[in-house]
Amino acid sequence: MTPRGILLDIEGTTTPVAFVYDVLFPFARHHAREYLKSANLEELHREHDEDVRQGHNPPPWSTEPIAYLLWLMDQDRKSTALKNTQGEIWLKGYQSGELRGDVFPDVPPALERWYRKNIDIRIFSSGSVLAQRLLFSSTRAGDLTKFLNGYFDTTTGPKNEPDSYRKIAKNFGIPASGILFISDVTRELDAARQAEMHTLLCVRPGNDPQPAHDHPAIMSFDQIE
Numbered sequence: 001m002t003p004r005g006i007l008l009d010i011e012g013t014t015t016p017v018a019f020v021y022d023v024l025f026p027f028a029r030h031h032a033r034e035y036l037k038s039a040n041l042e043e044l045h046r047e048h049d050e051d052v053r054q055g056h057n058p059p060p061w062s063t064e065p066i067a068y069l070l071w072l073m074d075q076d077r078k079s080t081a082l083k084n085t086q087g088e089i090w091l092k093g094y095q096s097g098e099l100r101g102d103v104f105p106d107v108p109p110a111l112e113r114w115y116r117k118n119i120d121i122r123i124f125s126s127g128s129v130l131a132q133r134l135l136f137s138s139t140r141a142g143d144l145t146k147f148l149n150g151y152f153d154t155t156t157g158p159k160n161e162p163d164s165y166r167k168i169a170k171n172f173g174i175p176a177s178g179i180l181f182i183s184d185v186t187r188e189l190d191a192a193r194q195a196e197m198h199t200l201l202c203v204r205p206g207n208d209p210q211p212a213h214d215h216p217a218i219m220s221f222d223q224i225e
Contacts, residue, residue, distance in 0.1 A: 003180040003198065005120040005172045009159075010127060012184030015135065017206040019102040024131075027093050028086045029073055033066050035089045041065065047072075047081040078126040080154045087128035094134045101135035101144075104204065108141035110221035115147040120172060122150035124164075124181075129153050160187045165195035182224075186213040200224070 011020045048068050051058040059067035072082040093099035114121055123132050129151040136144040150171065157164030169176035181192040182200045184207045189199040193215075201210065201217040218224060 003119060004174045004178040005122065005180070006114055007165075007168060007179055007181045007192075007197070008121065008123050009181075009183035009185070009188065009202070010123060010125040010132065010135065012204050012207040013182055013202040014103050014107045014123075016102060016104065016204065023099070023102070024086070024090060025073065027099060028089045029070065031089050031092070032069050032073075032085075033064075035085070035092075036064060036066060036069065039085070039088070043081045044069065044085065047079055078154055078158070080128075083126060083128045083131065083154055087131035087134070090131055090134055094138055099134075099138070101137065101139040103136075103139050103141070103144070104220075106221045108139070108144060110224065111144055111147040120149050120174070121147055122152065122168070122172065123148060124152040124156070124159065124168060126154055126159060159183075159185070160191050162191045162194040165192045165197055169195065169197070182218075184208075184210075186210045186215060189213070189215045 008014055011017055044065065045061060048058055048061050048065070059065075059071050061068060069082070069085065072079060073086075090099060094101075111121060123136075125132055127135075132151045132153070133145060136148060152164075152168055152171070156167055165176065165181070169179055172179060176196040177198070180198045180200065181189065182202050183189055183192075184202045184204060186201060189201060190213075193199050199215045201213065201215040203217050203219050
């Protein structure tokens, strides 16, 4: 099929897993205490209260809730509060030049190629929209946001829920059957397929092995024509 829209995951799809776990996450952890001194903690506090209510036994909340934030990071929780906090911390890193976005070499030419074919390209990641924009605007290949028409994060819904992809298709303004979703996680692809999107599994170095599935697989965006 020739898609009218392409929806891309980030970690393990456009960007090496190592960049996320060896660069971004340690940077956020290192600067977390400093960030919390001046941050608005309302959203984080609400999530803590919900964790308590659900019996998840988070660390107690305090005037300096670093323990709770680190607890969320240790779990790699796909929560809006955590992802927004990480994005705000990374913002300072990108602004200072300590951080720079990383993508696989085949990604920039593919984005430009699809863009020139008038394909609507958007991103769906558990990282905040801010974090997504920062990454793609600061790569060694230049600012790639000029090829991207939209960004979706956890505020849209979980990545393993079909309804999230139905909402995204509505935002695209085209039928889900006209959209190709590319990810390194089969449960996300399963959800997108249930929403009637086409799917491709992206197999990159460092990605986790996936269970048995029937999604077509690629190792590079160069394989997509």
